[in-house]
Amino acid sequence: MYLHDAIINVLSEKDGQTPRQIAIKINTSKSYVRKDGELLETQQISARINKYPNLFKKENGKIYLEKNLVSRESSHTKLSSYKNKATIITETKCICNSCQNIWYYGKSDVMISRANDSLNRGKELLCCTGCLPALFITDKVVVDHNKCPKCGTRSITKSTISHYV
Numbered sequence: 001m002y003l004h005d006a007i008i009n010v011l012s013e014k015d016g017q018t019p020r021q022i023a024i025k026i027n028t029s030k031s032y033v034r035k036d037g038e039l040l041e042t043q044q045i046s047a048r049i050n051k052y053p054n055l056f057k058k059e060n061g062k063i064y065l066e067k068n069l070v071s072r073e074s075s076h077t078k079l080s081s082y083k084n085k086a087t088i089i090t091e092t093k094c095i096c097n098s099c100q101n102i103w104y105y106g107k108s109d110v111m112i113s114r115a116n117d118s119l120n121r122g123k124e125l126l127c128c129t130g131c132l133p134a135l136f137i138t139d140k141v142v143v144d145h146n147k148c149p150k151c152g153t154r155s156i157t158k159s160t161i162s163h164y165v
């Protein structure tokens with residue numbers, strides 16, 4: 001099941017819930033489990049809702065199903081028609097000034113890396129500064145977009161590109 005399907009399920013039981021309430025419901029029912037097994041975060045729910053404005057609408061911080069979405073059947077029809085529409089994706093192109101390596105990252109990549117970053121900071125708080133075991137807590141990888149993945153230099157040139165998918 002896709003995350004947006006899980007959100008639709010939660011909202012068809014009770015329309016008008018905050019992203020946080022939705023995240024808790026999905027985490028409890030396990031109708032959608034992240035690939036890494038971590039709990040869903042409110043931020044992820046909000047991001048998905050923003051990505052599918054034809055499925056959900058926001059009012060006073062609460063999320064509602066679009067009125068014309070009556071059943072799961074029609075939600076699938078809606079989704080497939082959405083997929084056929086052209087979407088503009090904005091990506092950041094990075095060129096390494098040292099080894100000429102070229103790589104890209106998208107908006108969603110940045111968000112995921114930020115979420116992991118804050119989780120890692122939470123872990124550091126559990127441990128004293130410079131405490132050795134903290135060095136071995138590496139189950140979350142923070143992608144550093146300001147560093148060349150090949151040679152590790154921070155001397156990079158960034159440009160933003162948009163394209164249709």
Ligand SMILES: [Zn+2]
Pocket residue numbers: 096097098099100101148149150151152153
């Ligand atoms: Zn490089």
